[in-house]
Amino acid sequence: MESLVKASRENDVARIVLNRPELNNALNPQLIDALRAALDGTAGDATIATVVLSGEGKSLCAGADINRMREAATFTRDDNIQDALPLSKMLAALDRLPQTTIGRVHGPIYGGGVGVVAACDIAIASADATFCLSEVRLGIVPGMISPYVVRAIGERAARRYFQTAEVFDAHEARRIGLIHEVVEPDALDERITKLLKQLRSAAPGARAVAKKLAGDIAGRSIDDALMLETSQLIADVRARPEAREGLTAFLEKRKPSWS
Known part of the structure:
Protein backbone atom coordinates (compact mmCIF):
# COMPACT_ATOMS: atom_id res chain seq x y z
CA MET A 1 0.00 0.00 0.00
CA GLU A 2 1.36 3.41 -0.98
CA SER A 3 2.13 5.84 1.83
CA LEU A 4 -0.53 8.42 2.69
CA VAL A 5 2.18 11.06 2.94
CA LYS A 6 5.21 11.24 0.67
CA ALA A 7 8.31 13.04 1.89
CA SER A 8 11.36 13.99 -0.15
CA ARG A 9 14.22 16.42 0.07
CA GLU A 10 16.11 18.75 -2.25
CA ASN A 11 19.11 20.30 -0.48
CA ASP A 12 17.62 22.35 2.38
CA VAL A 13 14.00 22.01 1.19
CA ALA A 14 11.70 19.25 2.42
CA ARG A 15 8.64 18.43 0.36
CA ILE A 16 5.69 16.83 2.12
CA VAL A 17 2.91 15.61 -0.16
CA LEU A 18 -0.53 14.44 0.96
CA ASN A 19 -1.14 11.29 -1.03
CA ARG A 20 -4.79 10.32 -0.91
CA PRO A 21 -5.80 11.72 -4.30
CA GLU A 22 -8.77 9.43 -4.83
CA LEU A 23 -10.52 11.31 -1.99
CA ASN A 24 -8.92 14.72 -2.64
CA ASN A 25 -6.64 14.17 0.35
CA ALA A 26 -9.55 14.15 2.79
CA LEU A 27 -8.36 14.00 6.37
CA ASN A 28 -8.92 10.70 8.15
CA PRO A 29 -7.07 9.51 11.29
CA GLN A 30 -4.44 7.68 9.26
CA LEU A 31 -3.61 10.67 7.07
CA ILE A 32 -3.56 13.01 10.07
CA ASP A 33 -1.15 10.69 11.91
CA ALA A 34 1.07 10.29 8.85
CA LEU A 35 1.27 14.05 8.33
CA ARG A 36 2.01 14.62 12.00
CA ALA A 37 4.84 12.05 11.84
CA ALA A 38 6.32 13.75 8.78
CA LEU A 39 6.18 17.15 10.49
CA ASP A 40 7.72 15.82 13.69
CA GLY A 41 10.50 14.19 11.69
CA THR A 42 11.24 17.49 9.97
CA ALA A 43 11.07 19.73 13.03
CA GLY A 44 14.29 18.45 14.59
CA ASP A 45 16.37 18.54 11.41
CA ALA A 46 18.43 21.72 11.49
CA THR A 47 19.66 21.11 7.94
CA ILE A 48 16.14 21.70 6.58
CA ALA A 49 15.23 25.38 6.19
CA THR A 50 11.95 25.25 4.27
CA VAL A 51 9.02 22.86 3.96
CA VAL A 52 6.69 22.84 0.95
CA LEU A 53 3.34 21.20 1.70
CA SER A 54 1.29 20.05 -1.28
CA GLY A 55 -1.24 17.44 -2.31
CA GLU A 56 -1.45 14.84 -5.06
CA GLY A 57 -4.42 14.96 -7.38
CA LYS A 58 -7.05 17.65 -7.76
CA SER A 59 -6.78 19.31 -4.32
CA LEU A 60 -4.32 20.09 -1.58
CA CYS A 61 -6.92 18.97 0.96
CA ALA A 62 -10.69 18.87 0.64
CA GLY A 63 -11.33 18.69 4.37
CA ALA A 64 -12.54 15.90 6.61
CA ASP A 65 -13.29 12.38 5.42
CA ILE A 66 -17.07 12.06 5.21
CA ASN A 67 -16.95 8.37 6.11
CA ARG A 68 -15.11 9.21 9.31
CA MET A 69 -17.61 11.95 10.11
CA ARG A 70 -20.41 9.43 9.65
CA GLU A 71 -18.73 7.15 12.21
CA ALA A 72 -18.28 10.07 14.62
CA ALA A 73 -22.03 10.63 14.69
CA THR A 74 -22.30 7.57 16.95
CA PHE A 75 -19.43 8.57 19.27
CA THR A 76 -19.81 9.59 22.90
CA ARG A 77 -18.61 13.03 23.97
CA ASP A 78 -15.35 11.57 25.29
CA ASP A 79 -14.92 9.61 22.06
CA ASN A 80 -15.35 12.81 20.06
CA ILE A 81 -12.77 14.65 22.16
CA GLN A 82 -10.23 11.89 21.59
CA ASP A 83 -11.11 11.80 17.90
CA ALA A 84 -10.62 15.58 17.52
CA LEU A 85 -7.34 15.93 19.40
CA PRO A 86 -5.04 14.43 16.73
CA LEU A 87 -6.12 17.07 14.20
CA SER A 88 -5.57 19.81 16.79
CA LYS A 89 -2.10 18.47 17.53
CA MET A 90 -1.21 18.05 13.87
CA LEU A 91 -2.19 21.65 13.10
CA ALA A 92 -0.17 22.84 16.10
CA ALA A 93 2.84 20.87 14.87
CA LEU A 94 2.52 22.49 11.44
CA ASP A 95 2.08 25.95 12.94
CA ARG A 96 5.05 25.56 15.31
CA LEU A 97 7.44 24.00 12.85
CA PRO A 98 10.69 25.99 13.13
CA GLN A 99 11.23 25.89 9.39
CA THR A 100 9.47 28.21 6.95
CA THR A 101 6.37 26.47 5.60
CA ILE A 102 4.87 27.09 2.17
CA GLY A 103 1.43 25.80 1.26
CA ARG A 104 1.00 24.90 -2.41
CA VAL A 105 -2.74 25.45 -2.67
CA HIS A 106 -4.92 24.13 -5.50
CA GLY A 107 -8.37 22.73 -6.05
CA PRO A 108 -11.30 22.70 -3.61
CA ILE A 109 -10.17 23.45 -0.06
CA TYR A 110 -12.88 22.76 2.49
CA GLY A 111 -13.10 22.67 6.28
CA GLY A 112 -9.96 21.13 7.73
CA GLY A 113 -8.12 21.91 4.51
CA VAL A 114 -8.65 25.61 5.18
CA GLY A 115 -7.07 25.03 8.59
CA VAL A 116 -4.03 23.41 6.98
CA VAL A 117 -3.62 26.41 4.66
CA ALA A 118 -4.01 28.87 7.55
CA ALA A 119 -1.35 27.07 9.60
CA CYS A 120 1.28 27.50 6.85
CA ASP A 121 3.57 30.54 7.03
CA ILE A 122 3.11 31.34 3.35
CA ALA A 123 0.26 30.20 1.12
CA ILE A 124 0.42 30.46 -2.67
CA ALA A 125 -2.79 29.52 -4.46
CA SER A 126 -3.70 28.54 -7.97
CA ALA A 127 -6.39 30.77 -9.45
CA ASP A 128 -8.66 27.73 -9.70
CA ALA A 129 -8.60 27.08 -5.94
CA THR A 130 -11.87 27.45 -4.05
CA PHE A 131 -12.47 27.60 -0.31
CA CYS A 132 -15.32 26.83 2.03
CA LEU A 133 -15.77 26.65 5.79
CA SER A 134 -18.61 24.21 5.31
CA GLU A 135 -19.04 22.79 8.81
CA VAL A 136 -22.33 24.50 9.69
CA ARG A 137 -23.98 22.83 6.70
CA LEU A 138 -23.47 19.58 8.61
CA GLY A 139 -24.62 21.00 11.93
CA ILE A 140 -21.11 21.29 13.35
CA VAL A 141 -18.53 24.08 13.68
CA PRO A 142 -14.92 24.68 12.53
CA GLY A 143 -13.57 23.93 15.99
CA MET A 144 -9.96 22.71 15.82
CA ILE A 145 -9.07 24.88 12.82
CA SER A 146 -10.55 28.07 14.28
CA PRO A 147 -7.41 29.44 16.02
CA TYR A 148 -5.47 29.38 12.77
CA VAL A 149 -8.26 30.52 10.47
CA VAL A 150 -9.34 33.43 12.69
CA ARG A 151 -5.71 34.51 13.06
CA ALA A 152 -5.36 34.50 9.27
CA ILE A 153 -8.62 36.14 8.19
CA GLY A 154 -9.62 38.05 11.32
CA GLU A 155 -12.77 37.89 13.40
CA ARG A 156 -14.84 39.96 10.98
CA ALA A 157 -14.39 37.66 7.99
CA ALA A 158 -14.63 34.60 10.24
CA ARG A 159 -18.03 35.71 11.53
CA ARG A 160 -19.26 35.73 7.94
CA TYR A 161 -17.71 32.60 6.49
CA PHE A 162 -18.06 30.46 9.62
CA GLN A 163 -21.83 31.06 9.50
CA THR A 164 -22.65 31.25 5.80
CA ALA A 165 -20.55 28.32 4.55
CA GLU A 166 -20.19 30.23 1.28
CA VAL A 167 -17.73 29.01 -1.31
CA PHE A 168 -15.22 31.75 -2.14
CA ASP A 169 -12.50 31.95 -4.73
CA ALA A 170 -8.75 32.43 -4.47
CA HIS A 171 -8.94 36.20 -4.97
CA GLU A 172 -11.35 36.54 -2.05
CA ALA A 173 -9.11 34.26 0.01
CA ARG A 174 -6.24 36.63 -0.72
CA ARG A 175 -8.32 39.69 0.12
CA ILE A 176 -9.24 38.37 3.57
CA GLY A 177 -5.73 37.14 4.35
CA LEU A 178 -6.01 33.37 4.03
CA ILE A 179 -3.50 33.20 1.19
CA HIS A 180 -0.72 35.53 0.09
CA GLU A 181 -0.68 35.26 -3.69
CA VAL A 182 -2.84 33.98 -6.54
CA VAL A 183 -1.19 32.71 -9.71
CA GLU A 184 -2.39 30.91 -12.81
CA PRO A 185 -2.44 27.12 -12.43
CA ASP A 186 0.49 26.56 -14.79
CA ALA A 187 2.58 29.14 -12.91
CA LEU A 188 2.14 27.73 -9.40
CA ASP A 189 5.31 25.64 -9.25
CA GLU A 190 7.38 28.36 -10.92
CA ARG A 191 6.24 30.90 -8.32
CA ILE A 192 7.13 28.57 -5.47
CA THR A 193 10.55 27.95 -7.00
CA LYS A 194 11.17 31.71 -7.12
CA LEU A 195 10.01 32.05 -3.53
CA LEU A 196 12.41 29.31 -2.43
CA LYS A 197 15.23 31.20 -4.13
CA GLN A 198 14.23 34.38 -2.29
CA LEU A 199 14.13 32.56 1.04
CA ARG A 200 17.66 31.24 0.54
CA SER A 201 18.95 34.81 0.76
CA ALA A 202 17.77 34.90 4.38
CA ALA A 203 19.62 33.16 7.21
Missing part, protein backbone atom coordinates in the same frame (compact mmCIF):
# COMPACT_ATOMS: atom_id res chain seq x y z
CA PRO A 204 17.71 30.01 8.21
CA GLY A 205 18.33 30.47 11.93
CA ALA A 206 17.20 34.08 11.79
CA ARG A 207 14.10 33.02 9.86
CA ALA A 208 13.17 30.57 12.61
CA VAL A 209 13.58 33.25 15.29
CA ALA A 210 11.65 35.79 13.19
CA LYS A 211 8.79 33.32 12.71
CA LYS A 212 8.52 32.69 16.44
CA LEU A 213 8.80 36.43 17.11
CA ALA A 214 5.80 37.19 14.90
CA GLY A 215 3.68 34.72 16.83
CA ASP A 216 4.95 35.78 20.24
CA ILE A 217 4.24 39.50 19.86
CA ALA A 218 0.98 39.33 17.89
CA GLY A 219 -1.77 41.07 19.83
CA ARG A 220 0.47 42.19 22.69
CA SER A 221 0.54 45.73 24.00
CA ILE A 222 3.66 47.75 23.24
CA ASP A 223 4.71 48.23 26.83
CA ASP A 224 7.98 48.32 28.77
CA ALA A 225 8.04 44.54 29.13
CA LEU A 226 7.73 43.99 25.39
CA MET A 227 10.35 46.62 24.60
CA LEU A 228 12.77 44.92 27.00
CA GLU A 229 12.05 41.46 25.58
CA THR A 230 12.64 42.56 22.00
CA SER A 231 15.83 44.39 22.98
CA GLN A 232 17.09 41.27 24.72
CA LEU A 233 16.17 39.18 21.71
CA ILE A 234 18.13 41.29 19.24
CA ALA A 235 21.11 41.28 21.62
CA ASP A 236 21.04 37.48 21.72
CA VAL A 237 20.63 37.15 17.96
CA ARG A 238 23.44 39.60 17.20
CA ALA A 239 25.81 37.39 19.18
CA ARG A 240 25.12 34.33 17.03
CA PRO A 241 27.63 33.11 14.43
CA GLU A 242 24.96 33.52 11.76
CA ALA A 243 24.70 37.25 12.48
CA ARG A 244 28.47 37.66 12.42
CA GLU A 245 28.62 35.87 9.07
CA GLY A 246 25.84 38.04 7.67
CA LEU A 247 27.51 41.28 8.70
CA THR A 248 30.94 40.14 7.53
CA ALA A 249 29.55 39.10 4.16
CA PHE A 250 27.85 42.47 3.77
CA LEU A 251 31.04 44.36 4.57
CA GLU A 252 33.09 42.13 2.27
CA LYS A 253 30.49 42.53 -0.50
CA ARG A 254 29.97 38.79 -0.90
CA LYS A 255 27.10 36.38 -0.44
CA PRO A 256 26.73 34.86 3.04
CA SER A 257 27.40 31.17 3.51
CA TRP A 258 23.72 30.20 3.48
CA SER A 259 22.87 31.98 0.23
Whole structure:
Protein backbone atom coordinates (compact mmCIF):
# COMPACT_ATOMS: atom_id res chain seq x y z
CA MET A 1 0.00 0.00 0.00
CA GLU A 2 1.36 3.41 -0.98
CA SER A 3 2.13 5.84 1.83
CA LEU A 4 -0.53 8.42 2.69
CA VAL A 5 2.18 11.06 2.94
CA LYS A 6 5.21 11.24 0.67
CA ALA A 7 8.31 13.04 1.89
CA SER A 8 11.36 13.99 -0.15
CA ARG A 9 14.22 16.42 0.07
CA GLU A 10 16.11 18.75 -2.25
CA ASN A 11 19.11 20.30 -0.48
CA ASP A 12 17.62 22.35 2.38
CA VAL A 13 14.00 22.01 1.19
CA ALA A 14 11.70 19.25 2.42
CA ARG A 15 8.64 18.43 0.36
CA ILE A 16 5.69 16.83 2.12
CA VAL A 17 2.91 15.61 -0.16
CA LEU A 18 -0.53 14.44 0.96
CA ASN A 19 -1.14 11.29 -1.03
CA ARG A 20 -4.79 10.32 -0.91
CA PRO A 21 -5.80 11.72 -4.30
CA GLU A 22 -8.77 9.43 -4.83
CA LEU A 23 -10.52 11.31 -1.99
CA ASN A 24 -8.92 14.72 -2.64
CA ASN A 25 -6.64 14.17 0.35
CA ALA A 26 -9.55 14.15 2.79
CA LEU A 27 -8.36 14.00 6.37
CA ASN A 28 -8.92 10.70 8.15
CA PRO A 29 -7.07 9.51 11.29
CA GLN A 30 -4.44 7.68 9.26
CA LEU A 31 -3.61 10.67 7.07
CA ILE A 32 -3.56 13.01 10.07
CA ASP A 33 -1.15 10.69 11.91
CA ALA A 34 1.07 10.29 8.85
CA LEU A 35 1.27 14.05 8.33
CA ARG A 36 2.01 14.62 12.00
CA ALA A 37 4.84 12.05 11.84
CA ALA A 38 6.32 13.75 8.78
CA LEU A 39 6.18 17.15 10.49
CA ASP A 40 7.72 15.82 13.69
CA GLY A 41 10.50 14.19 11.69
CA THR A 42 11.24 17.49 9.97
CA ALA A 43 11.07 19.73 13.03
CA GLY A 44 14.29 18.45 14.59
CA ASP A 45 16.37 18.54 11.41
CA ALA A 46 18.43 21.72 11.49
CA THR A 47 19.66 21.11 7.94
CA ILE A 48 16.14 21.70 6.58
CA ALA A 49 15.23 25.38 6.19
CA THR A 50 11.95 25.25 4.27
CA VAL A 51 9.02 22.86 3.96
CA VAL A 52 6.69 22.84 0.95
CA LEU A 53 3.34 21.20 1.70
CA SER A 54 1.29 20.05 -1.28
CA GLY A 55 -1.24 17.44 -2.31
CA GLU A 56 -1.45 14.84 -5.06
CA GLY A 57 -4.42 14.96 -7.38
CA LYS A 58 -7.05 17.65 -7.76
CA SER A 59 -6.78 19.31 -4.32
CA LEU A 60 -4.32 20.09 -1.58
CA CYS A 61 -6.92 18.97 0.96
CA ALA A 62 -10.69 18.87 0.64
CA GLY A 63 -11.33 18.69 4.37
CA ALA A 64 -12.54 15.90 6.61
CA ASP A 65 -13.29 12.38 5.42
CA ILE A 66 -17.07 12.06 5.21
CA ASN A 67 -16.95 8.37 6.11
CA ARG A 68 -15.11 9.21 9.31
CA MET A 69 -17.61 11.95 10.11
CA ARG A 70 -20.41 9.43 9.65
CA GLU A 71 -18.73 7.15 12.21
CA ALA A 72 -18.28 10.07 14.62
CA ALA A 73 -22.03 10.63 14.69
CA THR A 74 -22.30 7.57 16.95
CA PHE A 75 -19.43 8.57 19.27
CA THR A 76 -19.81 9.59 22.90
CA ARG A 77 -18.61 13.03 23.97
CA ASP A 78 -15.35 11.57 25.29
CA ASP A 79 -14.92 9.61 22.06
CA ASN A 80 -15.35 12.81 20.06
CA ILE A 81 -12.77 14.65 22.16
CA GLN A 82 -10.23 11.89 21.59
CA ASP A 83 -11.11 11.80 17.90
CA ALA A 84 -10.62 15.58 17.52
CA LEU A 85 -7.34 15.93 19.40
CA PRO A 86 -5.04 14.43 16.73
CA LEU A 87 -6.12 17.07 14.20
CA SER A 88 -5.57 19.81 16.79
CA LYS A 89 -2.10 18.47 17.53
CA MET A 90 -1.21 18.05 13.87
CA LEU A 91 -2.19 21.65 13.10
CA ALA A 92 -0.17 22.84 16.10
CA ALA A 93 2.84 20.87 14.87
CA LEU A 94 2.52 22.49 11.44
CA ASP A 95 2.08 25.95 12.94
CA ARG A 96 5.05 25.56 15.31
CA LEU A 97 7.44 24.00 12.85
CA PRO A 98 10.69 25.99 13.13
CA GLN A 99 11.23 25.89 9.39
CA THR A 100 9.47 28.21 6.95
CA THR A 101 6.37 26.47 5.60
CA ILE A 102 4.87 27.09 2.17
CA GLY A 103 1.43 25.80 1.26
CA ARG A 104 1.00 24.90 -2.41
CA VAL A 105 -2.74 25.45 -2.67
CA HIS A 106 -4.92 24.13 -5.50
CA GLY A 107 -8.37 22.73 -6.05
CA PRO A 108 -11.30 22.70 -3.61
CA ILE A 109 -10.17 23.45 -0.06
CA TYR A 110 -12.88 22.76 2.49
CA GLY A 111 -13.10 22.67 6.28
CA GLY A 112 -9.96 21.13 7.73
CA GLY A 113 -8.12 21.91 4.51
CA VAL A 114 -8.65 25.61 5.18
CA GLY A 115 -7.07 25.03 8.59
CA VAL A 116 -4.03 23.41 6.98
CA VAL A 117 -3.62 26.41 4.66
CA ALA A 118 -4.01 28.87 7.55
CA ALA A 119 -1.35 27.07 9.60
CA CYS A 120 1.28 27.50 6.85
CA ASP A 121 3.57 30.54 7.03
CA ILE A 122 3.11 31.34 3.35
CA ALA A 123 0.26 30.20 1.12
CA ILE A 124 0.42 30.46 -2.67
CA ALA A 125 -2.79 29.52 -4.46
CA SER A 126 -3.70 28.54 -7.97
CA ALA A 127 -6.39 30.77 -9.45
CA ASP A 128 -8.66 27.73 -9.70
CA ALA A 129 -8.60 27.08 -5.94
CA THR A 130 -11.87 27.45 -4.05
CA PHE A 131 -12.47 27.60 -0.31
CA CYS A 132 -15.32 26.83 2.03
CA LEU A 133 -15.77 26.65 5.79
CA SER A 134 -18.61 24.21 5.31
CA GLU A 135 -19.04 22.79 8.81
CA VAL A 136 -22.33 24.50 9.69
CA ARG A 137 -23.98 22.83 6.70
CA LEU A 138 -23.47 19.58 8.61
CA GLY A 139 -24.62 21.00 11.93
CA ILE A 140 -21.11 21.29 13.35
CA VAL A 141 -18.53 24.08 13.68
CA PRO A 142 -14.92 24.68 12.53
CA GLY A 143 -13.57 23.93 15.99
CA MET A 144 -9.96 22.71 15.82
CA ILE A 145 -9.07 24.88 12.82
CA SER A 146 -10.55 28.07 14.28
CA PRO A 147 -7.41 29.44 16.02
CA TYR A 148 -5.47 29.38 12.77
CA VAL A 149 -8.26 30.52 10.47
CA VAL A 150 -9.34 33.43 12.69
CA ARG A 151 -5.71 34.51 13.06
CA ALA A 152 -5.36 34.50 9.27
CA ILE A 153 -8.62 36.14 8.19
CA GLY A 154 -9.62 38.05 11.32
CA GLU A 155 -12.77 37.89 13.40
CA ARG A 156 -14.84 39.96 10.98
CA ALA A 157 -14.39 37.66 7.99
CA ALA A 158 -14.63 34.60 10.24
CA ARG A 159 -18.03 35.71 11.53
CA ARG A 160 -19.26 35.73 7.94
CA TYR A 161 -17.71 32.60 6.49
CA PHE A 162 -18.06 30.46 9.62
CA GLN A 163 -21.83 31.06 9.50
CA THR A 164 -22.65 31.25 5.80
CA ALA A 165 -20.55 28.32 4.55
CA GLU A 166 -20.19 30.23 1.28
CA VAL A 167 -17.73 29.01 -1.31
CA PHE A 168 -15.22 31.75 -2.14
CA ASP A 169 -12.50 31.95 -4.73
CA ALA A 170 -8.75 32.43 -4.47
CA HIS A 171 -8.94 36.20 -4.97
CA GLU A 172 -11.35 36.54 -2.05
CA ALA A 173 -9.11 34.26 0.01
CA ARG A 174 -6.24 36.63 -0.72
CA ARG A 175 -8.32 39.69 0.12
CA ILE A 176 -9.24 38.37 3.57
CA GLY A 177 -5.73 37.14 4.35
CA LEU A 178 -6.01 33.37 4.03
CA ILE A 179 -3.50 33.20 1.19
CA HIS A 180 -0.72 35.53 0.09
CA GLU A 181 -0.68 35.26 -3.69
CA VAL A 182 -2.84 33.98 -6.54
CA VAL A 183 -1.19 32.71 -9.71
CA GLU A 184 -2.39 30.91 -12.81
CA PRO A 185 -2.44 27.12 -12.43
CA ASP A 186 0.49 26.56 -14.79
CA ALA A 187 2.58 29.14 -12.91
CA LEU A 188 2.14 27.73 -9.40
CA ASP A 189 5.31 25.64 -9.25
CA GLU A 190 7.38 28.36 -10.92
CA ARG A 191 6.24 30.90 -8.32
CA ILE A 192 7.13 28.57 -5.47
CA THR A 193 10.55 27.95 -7.00
CA LYS A 194 11.17 31.71 -7.12
CA LEU A 195 10.01 32.05 -3.53
CA LEU A 196 12.41 29.31 -2.43
CA LYS A 197 15.23 31.20 -4.13
CA GLN A 198 14.23 34.38 -2.29
CA LEU A 199 14.13 32.56 1.04
CA ARG A 200 17.66 31.24 0.54
CA SER A 201 18.95 34.81 0.76
CA ALA A 202 17.77 34.90 4.38
CA ALA A 203 19.62 33.16 7.21
CA PRO A 204 17.71 30.01 8.21
CA GLY A 205 18.33 30.47 11.93
CA ALA A 206 17.20 34.08 11.79
CA ARG A 207 14.10 33.02 9.86
CA ALA A 208 13.17 30.57 12.61
CA VAL A 209 13.58 33.25 15.29
CA ALA A 210 11.65 35.79 13.19
CA LYS A 211 8.79 33.32 12.71
CA LYS A 212 8.52 32.69 16.44
CA LEU A 213 8.80 36.43 17.11
CA ALA A 214 5.80 37.19 14.90
CA GLY A 215 3.68 34.72 16.83
CA ASP A 216 4.95 35.78 20.24
CA ILE A 217 4.24 39.50 19.86
CA ALA A 218 0.98 39.33 17.89
CA GLY A 219 -1.77 41.07 19.83
CA ARG A 220 0.47 42.19 22.69
CA SER A 221 0.54 45.73 24.00
CA ILE A 222 3.66 47.75 23.24
CA ASP A 223 4.71 48.23 26.83
CA ASP A 224 7.98 48.32 28.77
CA ALA A 225 8.04 44.54 29.13
CA LEU A 226 7.73 43.99 25.39
CA MET A 227 10.35 46.62 24.60
CA LEU A 228 12.77 44.92 27.00
CA GLU A 229 12.05 41.46 25.58
CA THR A 230 12.64 42.56 22.00
CA SER A 231 15.83 44.39 22.98
CA GLN A 232 17.09 41.27 24.72
CA LEU A 233 16.17 39.18 21.71
CA ILE A 234 18.13 41.29 19.24
CA ALA A 235 21.11 41.28 21.62
CA ASP A 236 21.04 37.48 21.72
CA VAL A 237 20.63 37.15 17.96
CA ARG A 238 23.44 39.60 17.20
CA ALA A 239 25.81 37.39 19.18
CA ARG A 240 25.12 34.33 17.03
CA PRO A 241 27.63 33.11 14.43
CA GLU A 242 24.96 33.52 11.76
CA ALA A 243 24.70 37.25 12.48
CA ARG A 244 28.47 37.66 12.42
CA GLU A 245 28.62 35.87 9.07
CA GLY A 246 25.84 38.04 7.67
CA LEU A 247 27.51 41.28 8.70
CA THR A 248 30.94 40.14 7.53
CA ALA A 249 29.55 39.10 4.16
CA PHE A 250 27.85 42.47 3.77
CA LEU A 251 31.04 44.36 4.57
CA GLU A 252 33.09 42.13 2.27
CA LYS A 253 30.49 42.53 -0.50
CA ARG A 254 29.97 38.79 -0.90
CA LYS A 255 27.10 36.38 -0.44
CA PRO A 256 26.73 34.86 3.04
CA SER A 257 27.40 31.17 3.51
CA TRP A 258 23.72 30.20 3.48
CA SER A 259 22.87 31.98 0.23
